[in-house]
Amino acid sequence: MHERFVFCSGCGKKYPIWKKMFRCECGETLEIIFDYRKIKKNFRERIEKRDFNHARYIELYPVKKLVSIQEGGTSLIRSKNLEKLFGMKFQLYFKYEAQNPTGSFKDRGSSVEVAKALEFKAKEVVCASTGNMGASLAAYSGIANLKCSVFIPMDTKTVKLEQMLAYGANVYKVHGDYVKAARIAEEVYRNYNIYLLGDYLYRREGTKSIGFELCEQLKGIDYIISPVGNGTLISATWKAVNEFKILNIIKTRPRMIGIQASGCSTVARAYTSRLEIKPIKNPHTVAVAIECGDPIDGKRALKSIKESGGFAEVVSDKDILKARDLLARKEGLFAEPAGAVSLAGLIKARDSIEKGSKVVCLVTGHGLKAPMTGVSGKVKKSFPKRLSGA
């Protein structure tokens, strides 16, 4: 165990590592600070002996043992056609997170979060989800023999709902959006002392492995483009990059580009206006997985973008669906709309990318999770007649 303490960058307060925490007393989110000097000793030699997956970086998670179904170790795929199609003067890669056990990047965080719940002797867990986290936590709770309840927004897609039920979760639809579902989950935790899972500090630590893997898969990445919902993915990736810089695994850090849908652009709007993040009531986008009107890690997302010298961009639902189709038709990668948000953002902002750089788009979730969202193809009635042998 290499954790030193739990830290609030909002008020500067430190908490001991054994204390079960979700937020700071001041209301801000928390992070875990590790003893990097201890970890640094032979770190590269140690990890190189291990398989290439999420468990490879165990020293950098706040748990003794992971709850694991071999998540992570996903492919980093060089663009086959889109680079040329758009005349991009840089190298484009896709980190295809659909390859995770439940079809999204959420499994990385779940592996650590559910392990932490077991360390805190939880018997039962609760969370709010737009679909992917609920499905992932249902699976991981199942293998850890924890009873799992998930609160989901009214518009959660049937496939994700069915996935949660298949993994054995108790699923509750709330009359409202994700913010309302999150509020109810936090109430259940407070009223019944049921262990709370979600975009809190332990999940962020698990989500870091996407950044660790990228640092090992491709040397000298210049840009990482990430969708922003609650802001946990982009801030976890930035934390990972910084930890690998401290540990001498990488020399330079990439710039972080955060992409949001126009129907829920809390962080991007704050970036452009240089004002505080303002929550949005009734957000709406086809990229439902990032429909978080009051982003839990919004401030961290904004900080990651600014610290890294990156930027934020907003894309329309039309841009997102177009990118989703291009990803499938030109690269063979089927993503749900939220998974194509990074590509949509890159297409829009491609002129802001420096020539000759290495760019990675995070493709966060599988297309089979939302297969019928705005599909543009049609089933044909019969095969058209044509000249034989032509």
Ligand SMILES: [Zn+2]
């Ligand atoms: Zn605080």
